[in-house]
Amino acid sequence: MSGSSLDGIDIVLTSFEGSDWSLIASHTFNIPPVLRDRLRTSVQQTAFELAKTESLYSEFIATCINKFREEREVHLVGIHGHTVLHLPDLKTSWQLLNGGMIASLTMLPVSCDFRNQDMALGGQGTPMAVIADRDLYPGHQYYVNLGGIANISYKSNDLWVAYDLCACNQLLNYYSLKLDMEYDSGGGIARTGKLNQELLQLLHSDAYLKMTPPKSLDNSYIQTELINKIEVLGLPPSEYLRTITEFISEVISSSLEGSGGRLFVSGGGSKNDYLIELIEEKLQAKNTAVYVPPVETVDYKEAILISYCAYLRMRGENNFISEATGASADVCGGAIYLPPFSTI
Numbered sequence: 468m469s470g471s472s473l474d475g476i477d478i479v480l481t482s483f484e485g486s487d488w489s490l491i492a493s494h495t496f497n498i499p500p501v502l503r504d505r506l507r508t509s510v511q512q513t514a515f516e517l518a519k520t521e522s523l524y525s526e527f528i529a530t531c532i533n534k535f536r537e538e539r540e541v542h543l544v545g546i547h548g549h550t551v552l553h554l555p556d557l558k559t560s561w562q563l564l565n566g567g568m569i570a571s572l573t574m575l576p577v578s579c580d581f582r583n584q585d586m587a588l589g590g591q592g593t594p595m596a597v598i599a600d601r602d603l604y605p606g607h608q609y610y611v612n613l614g615g616i617a618n619i620s621y622k623s624n625d626l627w628v629a630y631d632l633c634a635c636n637q638l639l640n641y642y643s644l645k646l647d648m649e650y651d652s653g654g655g656i657a658r659t660g661k662l663n664q665e666l667l668q669l670l671h672s673d674a675y676l677k678m679t680p681p682k683s684l685d686n687s688y689i690q691t692e693l694i695n696k697i698e699v700l701g702l703p704p705s706e707y708l709r710t711i712t713e714f715i716s717e718v719i720s721s722s723l724e725g726s727g728g729r730l731f732v733s734g735g736g737s738k739n740d741y742l743i744e745l746i747e748e749k750l751q752a753k754n755t756a757v758y759v760p761p762v763e764t765v766d767y768k769e770a771i772l773i774s775y776c777a778y779l780r781m782r783g784e785n786n787f788i789s790e791a792t793g794a795s796a797d798v799c800g801g802a803i804y805l806p807p808f809s810t811i
Contacts, residue, residue, distance in 0.1 A: 468546075468547050468769045468770040468772075468773050469498070469547070469549060470614045470615050470636075470734075470735070470769060473498060473503050473506055473507060473549075474636075474649070474650070474735060475495040475496060475497055475498060476495065476496040476498060476527075476528060476531050477493070477494075477495050477766065477767055477769065477770040478493065478494050478495075478496070478531060478532065478535045478770060479491075479492070479493045479767050479770040479771055479774055480492040480493070480535075480536075480539055480541065481771055481774040481775070481778075483775070483778045486602075488603060488775070490763065490767070490771065491539075492535075492539065493763065493766070493767045493770070494535055495766065496531040496534075496535075498527070499527070502520075502523055502524060502527060505519075505520045505523065505524075506520065506524060506549050506563070509549065509551050509563060510551055510552065510686070510687050517551070517563075520563065521563045521564065521565055522565065522568070524549060524563060524564070525564055525565040525566075525568045525569055526568070526572070528546065528564075528569060529568065529569045529572035529573050530572075532544060532569070532573050532575070533572070533573055536573075541575055542575075542576075543575070543576050543577075543578060543777055543778065543781050544569070544570075544573065544575050544576065544577045544578070544777070545577075545578045545579070545773045545774050545775075545776060545777025545778070545780075545801075546564055546566070546569065546577060546578070546579045546773065547562060547564075547579070547581070547769075547773050548562030548563055548564030548579055548580070549562060549563040549564070550562050550563075550685075550686055551563050551686075552685065552687065553582075553592070553593070553683060553684075553685040553686070554685065555586055555590075555591050555592065555683060558583075558586045558587050558589075559583060559586060560582040560583055560586055560592045560593075562579070562580060562582070564579050564580070566578075566579040566580065566802060566804040567804045569804070570804040570805060570806045571806060571807055573806070574806045574807070575806055576781075576803055576804065576805050576806060576809065577803070577804045578776075578777035578780045578781065578801045578802065578803050578804075579801060579802060579804070580800075580801060580802045581595065581773075581776055581780070581786065581787075581800040581801040582595070582800060583800070584787070584798040584799070584800040584801075585787040585789070585792050585794045585798050585800055586794075588789070588794040588795045588796055588798060589793060589794050589795055590681070590787065590789060590792035590793050590794025590795075590798075591630070591681045591682060591683040591792045591793055592683065592787075592792065593618070593630075593631060593683040593792070594612070594618040594619075594620065594629045594630065594631060594683070594791070595772060595773075595776060595786075595787070596610065596612050596618060596620055596629070596768075596769070596772055597610075597620040597627050597629035597788050597791045598772070598775065598776065598779075598786055598787065598788060599768065599771065599772040599775055600620040600629075600731070601620075601627065601788070602775070603771065603772075603775060604731060604760075604764075604768075607728070607729050607730070607731040607758065608621060608622075608727070608728030608729055608730070608755070609621045609723055609728065609729070609730040609731065609755070610730075610731045610733075611632070611719055611730060611731070611732050611733075611734075612732075612733050612734040612768070612769070613635050613636065613715075613732060613733070613734040613735065613736025613737050613739070613742070614635060614636060614734040614735060614736065614769065615634075615635060615636045615637040615640075615686070616631050616632075616633070616634060616635055616637065616684050616686075616689075617631070617632040617633055617634075617635035617715060617718070617719065617734075617736065618630065618631045618632055619632050619719070619722055620791065621723075621724070623724060626790045627788050627790050627791040628680060628790075628791060629680075629681070629788070629791035629792070630680035630681055630682050630683065630791075631682065631683045631684040632718050632719060632722055633673075633675070633676065633684075633714070633715060633718045634684065634689045634693055635715055635734075635736050636650070636734075636735055636736055637686070637689050638689065638693065638694070638711050639651055639657075639708060639711055639712070639736075639739075641694060642704045642707040642708050642711070643656070643704070643708070645704045646704050650735075651708055651739070653738070653739060653740045653741065654708075654712060654739040654740055654741025654742050654744075655741070656704070656705050656708050657705070657708035657709045657711075657712040657739075657741050657742075658709070658741045659705055659709075660703070660704075660705030660706045660707075660708050660709030660710070661703075661705070661706045661709060662706075662709050662710055662713055663700070663702060663706050663707075663709075663710045665700065666697060666700055666702065666706070666707065666710045666711075667710050667713060667714055669696065669697055669700070670693070670697065670710070670711065670714040671714065671717075673692065673693065674692075675688070675692075676718065680793075681791065681792055681793035712739070712741060712742050712745060713745060715736075715742060716742060716745035716746045716748075716749055717749065719746055719749075720746065720749035720750060720753070723750070723753060723755060725753075726753040726754045726755060727753070727754050727755060728755055728756075729755065729756045729757075729758050730746075730750065730755055730756065730757050730758065731758050731760065732746070732757055732758065732759050732760075733759075733760060733764060733765050733768040733769075734765070734768070734769070735765075737759050737765050738765065743757065743759065776800070776801065777801065779799065780799055780800065780801040780803065781803065783799055784799060785797040785798060785799050786798075786799060786800055786801070787799075787800050
């Protein structure tokens with residue numbers, strides 16, 4: 468798994484036995500700067516350049532898999548791919564990945580392209596995390612993943628609700644890069660910045676926030692509808708970081724339906740101490756505790772999710788929950804590419 472924040476390729480080895488599962492091994496591979504830049508600008512590339520980016524990315528993932536697996540026994544590889552476009556209105560989501568190439572280079576079956584069957588039935592194709600929240604991490608009232616885009620899952624009136632909340636690390640990292648930093652470690656720069664009310668109001672005026680779920684965000688929306696809109700204010704990066712962090716915490720707080728219980732927080736943003744502090748402050752009034760799981764879960768929950776979705780796909784079991792995505796039925800999403808000479 469590599470999220471939209473492009474902070475690395477996360478690989479896990481998981482074992483599933485019925486309702487029991489375990490994390491056996493995990494590792495993060497740094498993405499070479501040249502490849503990271505290509506992925507970051509993929510939506511602006513020509514068809515030829517995009518094909519080249521996909522090929523380079525797929526070869527790199529295959530190399531990472533082969534390094535990671537060593538002598539370990541592996542039955543199936545699940546890969547999400549890098550999202551170029553996510554367009555529910557057109558019933559399509561495009562994750563950059565050559566699954567056939569990876570199956571051949573690793574000599575392992577590969578499951579990928581998970582979202583499109585759900586979208587064909589009118590679903591958003593996201594968030595996928597709700598299946599892991601339900602099956603792998605039970606016992607919490609709310610689940611928020613602070614990735615490039617923040618998303619939430621929770622049960623309401625015995626039905627699962629899940630949707631993208633708002634831009635998160637994509638926005639924070641964008642302004643961190645202006646300070647020659649990949650990210651604002653611990654939210655330290657944001658903590659020193661000034662809260663700008665004009666920017667805060669501008670962020671809260673985003674039309675996406677007024678939409679009712681199920682709903683989802685496309686990466687390009689964040690650039691065209693958010694960054695382009697707030698850049699004109701010309702504020703110092705620290706002021707952007709402080710205000711965006713405030714905005715994220717306010718959106719999360721307002722998304723919780725009631726009071727009480729516990730919020731399970733994962734994703735790279737859960738290492739942003741200042742963001743977590745702001746969320747905790749706002750949830751005190753709702754008597755809701757914030758739970759940040761062990762670092763292994765924080766770092767690899769999304770990769771674990773993808774491994775679980777691949778496991779369900781190979782078994783022919785549904786890996787999308789339609790009540791959360793808005794599809795007309797649950798689906799078993801994903802393609803499977805078999806390696807050469809496979810007898811499966």
